Amino acid sequence: MANISPRMWTYTPANSPVSLPHESVFFCPEEVIPLQFPELHPEMTLSGADLQAYCGQFTSSTESVDSLLALHDAPGMDVRRPFLLLGELANPYRLLDLKVGPLPIFTVRISGLCRTYADALDGREVIPGVHHITLARLKGWWENTHLAMATVPQMKAMVEWLDQGRRGTWRPVKPAEGALHFEPLQLSPPSQELIVWDGESESITGEAPGTNGSEILLSNVMVPVHSNFGCYDNRGRLVRCAHTGQREFHESLFRRGSSMKWSDVLDVV
Numbered sequence: 001m002a003n004i005s006p007r008m009w010t011y012t013p014a015n016s017p018v019s020l021p022h023e024s025v026f027f028c029p030e031e032v033i034p035l036q037f038p039e040l041h042p043e044m045t046l047s048g049a050d051l052q053a054y055c056g057q058f059t060s061s062t063e064s065v066d067s068l069l070a071l072h073d074a075p076g077m078d079v080r081r082p083f084l085l086l087g088e089l090a091n092p093y094r095l096l097d098l099k100v101g102p103l104p105i106f107t108v109r110i111s112g113l114c115r116t117y118a119d120a121l122d123g124r125e126v127i128p129g130v131h132h133i134t135l136a137r138l139k140g141w142w143e144n145t146h147l148a149m150a151t152v153p154q155m156k157a158m159v160e161w162l163d164q165g166r167r168g169t170w171r172p173v174k175p176a177e178g179a180l181h182f183e184p185l186q187l188s189p190p191s192q193e194l195i196v197w198d199g200e201s202e203s204i205t206g207e208a209p210g211t212n213g214s215e216i217l218l219s220n221v222m223v224p225v226h227s228n229f230g231c232y233d234n235r236g237r238l239v240r241c242a243h244t245g246q247r248e249f250h251e252s253l254f255r256r257g258s259s260m261k262w263s264d265v266l267d268v269v
Contacts, residue, residue: 003031006092020090020146021105022186024058026068028102032092033060033068035104037184040213047217052077054214055104055149065104074102080149082216084108084180084223086115087133087241089158090146098161100154108147108216109187111208113178113266114138115145115241117249118226119233119259122164131246131254132162134226136238136265137177140204143189143242147180147216159224171227171262174269175218182213189242202237219269230262238265 009032024035038057046054056066056077069076088094090105116136123129150158155172162170190204232239232253239249 003033005030006032006096009091009093020087021092021107024104024106025092026058026060026065026102026104027092027095028068028072028074029096029099035060035065035106037182037213040182040184042181042211042213044214045217046214047220049078051082051216051220052080052149055080055106058104058106069102069104072102075151077149080104080151081155082221083148083150083155083158084110084135084221085146085148086135086223088130089162089224090148098157100150100157103154104149106147106149107183107186108145109142109181109183109211109213110135110145111142111179111181111211112137112139113175114141114143114238116231116238116265117241117244117246117254119229119231120169120226121250121254124164128250131249132226133241134231134262135175135223136231136260137267138202138204138238138240140206140208141190141240142187142208144183144187147221155222162224169226169228170224172222172224173266174220174222176267176269178218180216180218180221181211182216184212189240192243197237200236225262225266227262229259230265231260233258233260 026033035058058065115133117131118134121129159170159172194205196203196205
């Protein structure tokens with residue numbers, strides 16, 4: 001991918017969360033810069049200063065992330081913390097609207113957790129509206145998503161935007177379950193045929209692919225979850241974003257069931 005303006009990024013709110021980056025990028029208001037992985041260390045677990053140092057080593061064609069932050073007069077990696085982006089917040093077009101400033105974003109893999117639709121509707125820009133993405137446990141699951149290294153003000157700005165002026169509808173939490181790894185590849189998530197339903201919970205059969213990058217200590221990572229109603233309850237089952245697009249979800253499932261409380265679908269620190 002070549003450097004492009006955030007305003008040139010494909011953006012269709014009604015189809016969120018599609019059109020997200022397929023590779024790690026450095027977002028800034030002027031352009032979106034592709035990033036390359038440094039040396040991979042699958043045996044390592046990163047957190048704190050070690051995670052900050054590793055993220056700073058990602059490079060564009062000419063500069064490291066540390067250098068890019070300095071060139072754009074942005075806060076350094078030493079004041080940035082890991083913030084999991086599950087959907088629209090990883091879209092450069094949206095980030096430009098939010099005026100969050102320079103933000104390095106990395107491709108990662110979540111395991112034992114899945115992206116699912118919040119049981120709510122954001123009707124600010126389009127009709128009928130956008131369904132944002134939240135997090136839920138799912139034994140054996142894996143899929144790609146994005147991790148930002150963000151400052152505290154950037155995190156607050158993103159959560160406040162999700163809240164739509166109603167403070168507390170989204171809550172930043174630290175997951176106490178699942179796993180998170182850097183992932184340079186676009187992994188195919190488990191197919192519908194691999195999902196087993198025992199009448200109470202779902203799980204994935206078969207062996208998960210091996211990890212390719214370092215583990216990130218998930219209990220130190222912030223992620224916004226929908227705390228009013230949690231996620232949509234499809235007769236006790238989850239509606240995974242990987243299998244069901246937003247338009248299909250809204251037209252075929254939304255408001256035809258109930259909701260799961262966020263505290264019932266995710267354990268937090």
